[in-house]
Amino acid sequence: MILRQLFDNETSAYTYVVADETTKKACIIDPVKNKTPHYIQILKELNVKLVLALDTHIHADHITGLGDLKMITGCKTMVGSLGDVSCASDSLQDGLVLTMGKLRIKVIYTPGHTADSYCFFINTETISYLFSGDTLLIRGTGRTDFQNGNPARLYESIHGKILKLPLDTILLPGHDYKGWTTSTLDEEKKHNPRLQFNKKSFIEFMNNLKLPDPKIMDVAVPLNLSCGGKNIN
């Protein structure tokens, strides 16, 4: 399996390129529209063919590259069914398994940060990876105060689904604001401050964060509902 983590400095967002070494089929997770030329370069240089572009959820802080990548490469695009994104080729569903050669990407529905949040789980012979979007971050979690976010559902998604996966799974989050690139589920279970709360305290904590809205939310969400404005240059 080929794996590349890419960082967008402006929004502290992580994007992932994952490819099957045998068939050279590739998938991209959470691409950022402005970085599309980078993705095209790296796909070409890795000698892989993009067949699938996924968003873990409808982003509020950056504009998705799904539309541009679909237009340039002809890849399939998928987002959560609740996103109502008519420009996507297909909908993510809990339990769906996406195959690329020998690679199996298991789709796990993890609402809470938003109502349309999904995680992607890859279990190779030697190692497992969880692409967690903004559901679980390194020593943090996504916020729950817009886009039908819900702290009780986030708690259930993390404790009832994510922490039931093998704890040596490598965590590959959708953001990091302090420069950390990876973690493991075991590390987060033990050391993520938000995972130490019981459900009641977690809900209380999340409801009292009082964070400002993301700077470009009013632009990003509508554009992301059309895959990043694929007809807009």
Added chain:
Amino acid sequence: MILRQLFDNETSAYTYVVADETTKKACIIDPVKNKTPHYIQILKELNVKLVLALDTHIHADHITGLGDLKMITGCKTMVGSLGDVSCASDSLQDGLVLTMGKLRIKVIYTPGHTADSYCFFINTETISYLFSGDTLLIRGTGRTDFQNGNPARLYESIHGKILKLPLDTILLPGHDYKGWTTSTLDEEKKHNPRLQFNKKSFIEFMNNLKLPDPKIMDVAVPLNLSCGGKNIN
């Protein structure tokens, strides 16, 4: 082997924490002074003991965390012998092998970016890693116009030493300014524009870059010669 890559947003510098899983002995490569509390946190949470802190070279763009880490953890510190860093516990030498439990870190002298530049090579049973400092970057190289940098020597270090290592080695650089986190030697050999030059053209190219001096060079270099000003708060 435990491996964590950490990014300093201000200087686009990468720092690495490497630890042996059995003995829990850890090493840190190119720590940034301002991030010391992060390193102390992650070492504690990974339940490993810092025994060694290494700089690939005397940095001109950020202040090293070697002095602070030595003071806080009692770890050994090592920098290149040409650095004339009296506060370091010991000097790096070409061919030296540093052991931490089962881990072997091979020191490779790679002058060119500076006269005191070293790379660190770890070859596990399944995978090899090169911590390349500023000698080889992803699709780039370090500059050669100060601190006794020399493009001919950089060319020799890259082509005569680094590219003689197994080409599937994972490249872990000292910086990246575009958000790429890792590469492989094979990728760089094929796609790094600066590695496509012959020696004469490379020297000409490097001598004509005309880059501005790093912003904090006049502060960073003297401080780094005292391990980041270990007696300065």
